Amino acid sequence: MYPKYFLSFISFLVISFSSFSEVVEKIDITGISNIDRGTILNYLPLEVGDDFDLNDSYKVRNSLLKTDLFSDVSLSFNDGVFLVHLSENPTIKFVEFNDYKEDLVLSERIIGLLQDNSQIKIGKIFTEQNFKRLLDEIKAFYIDNGFYGAEISTKKSLDQSNRIGIELNFKEGKPARIKEFTTSGNSYYDNDFIIDLFDIGTPDWFLINYFSERDQFKKSEFEAGLERVKSKYLESGFLDVKVSGSVFDVKDENTSLSLKVNIVEGKQYFVDSIEWSGDIENIEKSKLINTFGVKSGEIFSRSKILKGANKVKGLFSNFGYAKSSVITLLEPSDKENYLKLIVRVEKKNKMYVNRIEISGNTTTQDDVIRRKLLILEGQEFSQSQLDESVKNIKRLGYFSDVKIQTKISSKNSDKFDIFITVEETKTGEFSIGLSHSNASGAAFNTGIEQNNILGTGNVLNAKFVSSQAVEELRFYFKNPYFTNDGDSISYGLFTKSTDASKLDISSYLLDETGVTLGYGVPLSKTSNIFAENTISNFSLTCSEKFSGVLYEQQQCLDNKSLDFNLSLNYTKNTLNDFYNPTKGMKNVLTSAIALPIGDFKYYKIESKNSYYQPIFDDSTILTKLNFQLAQGYGNEDLPFFKRYFGGGASSIRGFDFNSLGAKYPDLNAKGGEVSLLSSFAIISPANIIGLDNDNIRVSAFLDAGSIFEKASNFDLSDIRASSGLAASWLTPIGPIGIFFAKPLIKKTSDTTQTFAFELGTSF
Numbered sequence: 001m002y003p004k005y006f007l008s009f010i011s012f013l014v015i016s017f018s019s020f021s022e023v024v025e026k027i028d029i030t031g032i033s034n035i036d037r038g039t040i041l042n043y044l045p046l047e048v049g050d051d052f053d054l055n056d057s058y059k060v061r062n063s064l065l066k067t068d069l070f071s072d073v074s075l076s077f078n079d080g081v082f083l084v085h086l087s088e089n090p091t092i093k094f095v096e097f098n099d100y101k102e103d104l105v106l107s108e109r110i111i112g113l114l115q116d117n118s119q120i121k122i123g124k125i126f127t128e129q130n131f132k133r134l135l136d137e138i139k140a141f142y143i144d145n146g147f148y149g150a151e152i153s154t155k156k157s158l159d160q161s162n163r164i165g166i167e168l169n170f171k172e173g174k175p176a177r178i179k180e181f182t183t184s185g186n187s188y189y190d191n192d193f194i195i196d197l198f199d200i201g202t203p204d205w206f207l208i209n210y211f212s213e214r215d216q217f218k219k220s221e222f223e224a225g226l227e228r229v230k231s232k233y234l235e236s237g238f239l240d241v242k243v244s245g246s247v248f249d250v251k252d253e254n255t256s257l258s259l260k261v262n263i264v265e266g267k268q269y270f271v272d273s274i275e276w277s278g279d280i281e282n283i284e285k286s287k288l289i290n291t292f293g294v295k296s297g298e299i300f301s302r303s304k305i306l307k308g309a310n311k312v313k314g315l316f317s318n319f320g321y322a323k324s325s326v327i328t329l330l331e332p333s334d335k336e337n338y339l340k341l342i343v344r345v346e347k348k349n350k351m352y353v354n355r356i357e358i359s360g361n362t363t364t365q366d367d368v369i370r371r372k373l374l375i376l377e378g379q380e381f382s383q384s385q386l387d388e389s390v391k392n393i394k395r396l397g398y399f400s401d402v403k404i405q406t407k408i409s410s411k412n413s414d415k416f417d418i419f420i421t422v423e424e425t426k427t428g429e430f431s432i433g434l435s436h437s438n439a440s441g442a443a444f445n446t447g448i449e450q451n452n453i454l455g456t457g458n459v460l461n462a463k464f465v466s467s468q469a470v471e472e473l474r475f476y477f478k479n480p481y482f483t484n485d486g487d488s489i490s491y492g493l494f495t496k497s498t499d500a501s502k503l504d505i506s507s508y509l510l511d512e513t514g515v516t517l518g519y520g521v522p523l524s525k526t527s528n529i530f531a532e533n534t535i536s537n538f539s540l541t542c543s544e545k546f547s548g549v550l551y552e553q554q555q556c557l558d559n560k561s562l563d564f565n566l567s568l569n570y571t572k573n574t575l576n577d578f579y580n581p582t583k584g585m586k587n588v589l590t591s592a593i594a595l596p597i598g599d600f601k602y603y604k605i606e607s608k609n610s611y612y613q614p615i616f617d618d619s620t621i622l623t624k625l626n627f628q629l630a631q632g633y634g635n636e637d638l639p640f641f642k643r644y645f646g647g648g649a650s651s652i653r654g655f656d657f658n659s660l661g662a663k664y665p666d667l668n669a670k671g672g673e674v675s676l677l678s679s680f681a682i683i684s685p686a687n688i689i690g691l692d693n694d695n696i697r698v699s700a701f702l703d704a705g706s707i708f709e710k711a712s713n714f715d716l717s718d719i720r721a722s723s724g725l726a727a728s729w730l731t732p733i734g735p736i737g738i739f740f741a742k743p744l745i746k747k748t749s750d751t752t753q754t755f756a757f758e759l760g761t762s763f
Contacts, residue, residue, distance in 0.1 A: 022051070022052055022077070022080060023049065023050070023051060023052070023080060024046060024047070024048055024049065024050050024051075024052050024077075024080065024082050025048065025080030025081065026048065026080060026081045026082070027041070027044070027047070027048060027081075027082045027084065028081060028082070028083045028084065029041075029084045029085075029086065030083070030084070030085045030086070031085050031086040031087055031088065032086055032088060033088060033161075033162060034088060034091060034161075034162060035069060035088060040064070040084070040086070043063050043064055043067055044060055044063065044064075044084075045059045045060060045063050046059075046060065046082075052077055052082060057075050057077075060073075060075060060084070061073050061075060064084075064086070068089065068125055068127045068129075068130070069088065069089060069125055070086045070087055070088055070089060071087045071088070071089050071127075072086075072087040073085075073086060073087075074086075088162060089125050089126055089127055090125075090126050090158055090162045090163055090164035091123065091124070091125060091126065091162065091163050091164070092120065092121060092122055092123065092124050092125075092126050092163070092164055092165075092166065093122070093159070093163040093164060093165045094122060094165045094166070095120060095121065095122065095166045095168070096165075096166070096167045096168070097167075097168040097169075097170065098167065098168070098169050098170065119133075119134070120134050120166070126164050126166075131154075131166070135152060135154070138152060139152065142172070143219065144218060144219040144220050145175065145216075145217075145218050145219075146175040146176035146177075146216055146217035146218055146219070146255070146257075147172055147173055147174075147175050147176070148173075148176055148255055149171075149172075149173030149174065149255065150170070150171065150172050150173055151170075151171040151173070152168055152169070152170055152171075153168075153169045153171075154166065154167065154168055154169070155167040155169070173255075174255055175216050175217070175255070176216070176217040176255040176256070176257045177215050177216060177217065177255065177256055177257065178200060178201060178202055178203075178215045178216075178217055178256075178257050178258075178259055179202065179215075179249075179256040179257065179258060180202065180257075180258040180259070181195055181198075181201050181202050181258075181259045181260075182258075182259070182260050182261070183195065183260070183261045183262075183263065184260060184261070184262055184263065185262060185263040185264055185265065186261075186263045186265065187265065188233070188236065188238070188265055188268070189232065189233075194229055194232075194261060194263075195261075197225055197228040197229055197232065198221070198222070198225030198228075199214070199221045199224070199225065200214055200215070200216070200217060200218060200221045200222060200225070201214055201215065202214075202215060203215040217247075217257050217259075222245055222247075222259065223245070225261075226243050226244070226245050226261065229243050229261060229263070230243040233263075233265065234301075234302055234303075235301050235302070235303055235304075236268065236299055236301070237268045237269045237270060237299040237300040237301065238265050238266055238267070238268050238269075239266070239267075239269050239300065239302075240264075240266030240267060241263065241264065241265055241266050242263070242264040242266070243261065243262070243263055244261075244262045245259065245260065245261055245262065246259070246260040246262060247259060247260075248260070267337050268299070268337060269299075269300040269337055269338065269339050270297060270298065270299055270300055270337060270338050270339070271294060271295070271296055271297065271298055271299075271300050271338070271339065271341055272296065272333035272335055272338035272339060272340050272341075273296055273333070273340050273341070274289075274292070274294065274295075274296060274340075274341045274342075274343060275340065275341070275342045275343070276288060276343050276344075276345070277342060277343070277344045277345070278344045278345035278346055278347075279324075279345055279346060279347035280345050282319070283315070283316070283319075287315070288312060288315070291308070291311050291312050291315050292308040292309070292311065292312055292343065293307070293308045293311065294308050294341070300339060305328055305341070306328075309326040309327075309328055309343070310326075312326045312343070312345065313325065313326045314383055314384065316345065316347055317381070317382070317383040317384075318382045318383055318384045318385070319350075319380070319382075320350040320351055320352070320380035320381055320382070321347040321348065321349075321350055321351070322351040322381045322383065322406075322416065323348045323349065323351060324345065324346060324347045324348055325345075325346045325348070326343065326344070326345055326346075327343075327344045327346070328341060328342070328343055328344075329341075329342040329344065330342075349413075349414050350380065350414065351380070351381040351414055351415065351416055352378065352379065352380055352381060352414060352415045352416070353375060353376065353377050353378060353379055353380075353381055353415065353416055353418060354377065354409040354411075354412060354415035354416060354417050355377055355409075355417050355418070356370070356373065356375075356376075356377055356417075356418045356419075356420065357417070357418070357419050357420065358370070358420045358422070359419070359420070359421050359422075360399075360421045360422040360423055360424065361399075361422050361424065361455070362424055363398075363424050363452065363454075363455040364398050364399075364422070364424065364452060364455045364457070365455045365456060365457075368396075368398075368452070368455065368456065368457040369393060369420065369422065371481060371486075372389060372392035372393050372396065373389045373392070373393075374386075374388050374389045374392070374525070375389055375418070381416050386404065386406075386418070388525065390402055390404055391574075391575075391576050391584075392525070393420070393422065394576060394577045394578055395573060395575060395577070395578055396452075396457070396578065397425075397451060397578035397579065398422075398424065398425065398451070398452045398457075399422040399423055399424060399425055400423050400424070400425035400579065400695070400730070401422070401423040402420070402421075402422050402423075403420070403421045403422075404418065404419070404420055404421075405418075405419045405421070406418050406419075407419070425579070425730075448460065448461075448462050448463070449461045449462075449463065457480060457481060458477065458478065458479050458480070459476070459477065459478040459479075459480070459490075460476070460477055461474065461475070461476040461477075461492075462474065462475045462476070469498060469499050469500070470496065470497070470498050470499075471496070471497040472494070472495070472496040472497070473494065473495050473496075474492065474493075474494040474495075474496070475492055475493055475494070476490065476491075476492035476494075476516070477490065477491060477492060478490035478518075480520075482519075485521075485522070486521075486522040486528075487519070487520065487521050487522075488518075488519070488520040488521075488528075488530065489518065489519050489520075490516065490517070490518040490519075490520075490532065491515070491516060491517050491518070492515070492516045493514070493515045493516070494512075494513070494514055494515075494516075495511075495512070495513040495514075496510075496511070496512045496513075497509070497510070497511045497512075498510045498511075498512075498641075500641070507542065507543030507544075507666075507668070508540060508541065508542045508543060508552075508556070508641065509540070509541040509542075510538065510539070510540055510541075510641055511538070511539040511540075512536050512537070512538050512539075513536060513537050514534055514535055514536025514537065514563075515534070515535055515536075516532055516533065516534045516535075517532070517533050518530055518531060518532030518533070519531055519532075520569075523570075526572055526573055526574050527570070527571060527572040527573070528570075528571055529568065529569065529570050529571075530568075530569045530570075530571070531566070531567070531568050531569070532566075532567050532569070533564075533565070533566050533567075534563070534565045534567070535562075535563070535564055535565075535598075536562075536563045536565070537561050537562060537563075538560070538561050538562075538563060539561065540555075540556060540559075540560075540641070541556075542556035551637065551640065552640045555637070555639060555640060560599035560600060560639075561599055562598040562599045562600075563594055563598050563599070563600050564594065564595045564597050564598035565592055565593070565594050565595070565598075566592065566593055566595055567590060567591065567592035567593075567604075568590070568591050568592075569588065569589070569590045570587075570588070570589045570590075571586070571587070571588050571589075572585070572586070572587045573585075573586045573587075574586075575612065579730055580695075580697060580730075581612045581620075582612055582614050582620045583612055583613065583614050583620075584612055585609070585610060585611045585612070586609070586610045587607075587608070587609045587610075588606075588607070588608045588609075589606070589607050590604070590605070590606040590607075590608075591603070591604070591605050591606075592604040592606075596634065600636075600639060601632055601633050601634045601636040602630060602631065602632045602633065602636070602638045602639060602642060603630070603631060603633055604628070604629065604630045604642075605628075605629045605630075606626075606627070606628045606629070607625075607626070607627045607628075608624075608626045609624065609625045609626070610622065610623070610624045611623045611624075615682075618684065618685055619682055619683065619684045620682070620683045620684075621680075621681070621682055621683075622679070622680070622681040622682075622683055622699070623678075623679075623680055624677075624678060624679040624680075625677075625678045626675070626676070626677040626678070626705075627674075627675070627676055628644050628674065628675040628676075629673065629674055629711060630642055630643065630644065630673050631673055631711060638673060640671070643670070643671030643672055643673065644671055644672055644673070644674070644675035644707055645658045645660070645661070645669055645671045645707060646658070646659075646660040646661065646675055646677060646705065646706065646707045647659040647660040647753075648753065648756075649737070649739065649756050651677055651703075651705070652677065652703045652704070652705055652706070652720055652721075652722055653701070653703050653722055653724060653726075653739050653741040653753075653756070654703070654722030654723075654724060654741030654742060654743045654752055654753065654754065655720060655722065655743060655746070655750060655751070655752055655753060656750075656751040656752060656753045657753070659750060659751045660705075660706050660707045660720060660750075661706060661707030661708065661709060661718070662707075662709040663749065667749070669707075670709060671707060671709075672707040672708045672709040672710070673708065673709065673710055673711045674707070674708040674710075674711050674714060675705070675707055675708075676705045676706060676708070676719075677703075677705035678703070678704050678705050679701055679702070679703045679704075680701065680702045681699045681700065681701035681702070681726075682699060682700050682701075683697050683698070683699040684697070684698055684699070685697060685698075686698060686727075695729060695730040696727065696728070696729045696730075697727065697728050697729075698725070698726070698727045699725070699726045699727070699728075700723075700724075700725055700726075701723065701724060701725075701726055701739075701741075702721070702722075702723045703721065703722050703723070703741070704719060704720070704721040704722075704745075705719065705720065706718045706719050706720050719745060720743065720745055720746055720747075720750065721743070721744040721745040722741045722742060722743045722744055722745075723741065723742060723744055724739055724740045724741030724742055724754075725739065725740050726738065726739035726740075727739075736757075737756075737757070738755075738756070738757050739755070739756055740754060740755055741753070741754055741755075742754060
């Protein structure tokens with residue numbers, strides 16, 4: 001190897017003795033076999049006809065070596081001929097890796113490193129530098145994951161065509177296991193609290209440890225834990241804290257480690273006084289203090305101060321000062337362990353909205369989006385109004401994604417251009433085929449349901465259902481912006497025939513035909529009230545099975561037909577998204593009464609409440625509570641076909657549909673005057689189970705509730721409960737849902753349903 005570089009050195013010496021420039025009359029290139037001459041000439045910084053001197057030789061050599069195509073470059077110049085002799089790097093023929101453990105996730109990551117490496121691949125040019133870099137990455141990866149005894153041997157073979165084969169042989173050894181984990185120097189936090197901040201540690205219960213491998217040492221996780229410890233101390237006012245880690249007793253075989261966290265806590269600091277300065281004359285001092293949220297005498301917390309500064313900045317942004325800045329400064333205090341805090345506000349110029357551009361709405365009309373905006377062109381900029389506008393657009397349910405970008409106008413430095421980019425989603429459902437529901441059982445259905453018909457924001461629902469239990473034809477239309485003030489109007493008509501015996505309810509036939517008319521008005525930005533009148537005509541035919549059931553038999557003989565129902569619905573919706581909300585609530589309160597101008601006298605009071613609260617980084621707690629009450633009035637009973645039923649996917653999962661509550665002698669469901677359904681769930685994105693898809697959500701849930709025959713004999717012993725796992729996937733063809741549930745509280749007469757799968761077809 002040395003003679004090759006010696007010759008290169010001699011060639012430089014020969015060229016260096018030429019103290020004058022000569023013209024390049026010819027360029028000869030030797031030593032090439034796989035690379036064409038034209039490619040090499042493109043890399044040369046000179047060509048025929050150029051003057052040649054010593055500086056050019058350096059440029060040529062560096063230019064060619066930088067390509068990684070050559071292992072060596074020799075140059076000479078004689079009588080106008082510039083000779084370039086090259087030693088080509090070989091081309092990679094194959095890369096093989098052997099003796100890795102197939103059952104280790106770690107091995108898959110190593111293979112990923114080999115496959116993702118852009119330089120050491122079949123067909124690429126091989127260089128020792130790139131190969132060494134790859135080996136260093138693999139060795140570092142093994143060490144980072146606790147495989148201190150891992151060894152990698154390599155074998156390279158070169159054929160006559162200058163192609164190289166590479167073999168990597170792995171000897172992984174055993175991973176380092178944590179046998180002891182201690183702390184020192186800590187008094188403010190105890191040992192257990194600090195150790196719990198680490199994702200690694202001494203073994204837990206053997207079964208948990210088997211799956212989590214908590215006791216397997218990983219350098220990156222140890223360092224991440226040290227950072228969390230330091231952050232905890234900083235949050236508690238220990239501004240001078242020092243945190244370091246030590247690893248002891250590393251052995252090549254049967255590796256066991258002793259970890260130690262070394263802490264020098266230092267002094268704990270508190271906030272002495274808070275002084276305000278700068279442009280604050282237009283804002284009440286009390287409002288600034290409440291917004292900032294930091295008080296004199298409390299523990300000094302950097303994150304709380306930064307968060308408070310951002311809130312103050314947001315406060316000024318809501319008054320048009322979007323370019324304002326809030327600076328926090330510290331000064332020593334006369335009190336020991338106390339610091340003075342100075343908050344300086346610089347408002348700068350007031351900002352206005354120049355123009356608002358909307359893009360991505362291939363179906364939805366611009367005005368449908370713009371009427372949800374709380375911020376308009378020409379007005380003062382307000383960040384809170386812009387944020388609320390985004391929520392309003394998301395709550396429409398027409399878009400899978402909404403993005404906002406603000407830029408200072410190129411023509412006016414005191415104005416913002418706002419760019420709203422939406423991604424349309426499937427807002428309609430076209431169904432044709434078989435389905436299954438609590439209301440109709442197995443059914444053939446066809447229809448269209450569109451919440452954004454022709455991009456206007458109007459709702460159209462037209463469907464036909466045919467099954468052994470139900471024949472239904474329905475048409476419904478709603479305009480949510482009938483007036484510019486946001487008043488809504490709806491109307492519809494329907495006809496429905498139900499054979500309840502096919503729904504495991506009871507033995508009767510019910511034919512119903514009617515019309516609906518509704519009108520609603522907004523009460524606030526997030527709430528509205530909607531009144532609807534339904535006039536329907538009933539025809540009831542009862543089976544002989546009711547002959548021994550006096551209550552139902554009497555209603556069958558009454559032959560009542562006209563139902564004049566008036567309902568009032570209040571809705572408050574603060575959810576931050578339509579399909580996958582992570583924060584906010586949706587409350588729906590409904591009261592309905594059958595007016596005495598008809599043949600029926602009953603009323604219903606219903607409350608449906610959903611609350612979403614984010615926890616951790618990307619998980620959400622969902623709490624649902626639905627209460628429904630229906631009773632007769634004026635000495636009349638509630639029609640038995642107006643009772644509530646429960647069980648199934650939309651009720652208490654784990655129990656068969658329409659199976660909860662009291663039963664008739666033939667064990668069919670009787671229904672009840674009261675329905676109480678609740679659910680608690682922790683919802684997470686699919687990446688928690690290794691899937692990278694924003695449209696998939698998984699959850700663990702606990703359902704509880706039941707159907708109570710009479711409000712007067714409400715009995716908590718009738719409560720049923722279940723728990724399980726569920727997943728939902730918003731696909732291009734519609735939503736797919738699946739759940740596994742196990743009843744926790746049940747009775748021997750209950751019928752259970754441990755698994756269910758739901759599919760809706762959208763367009």
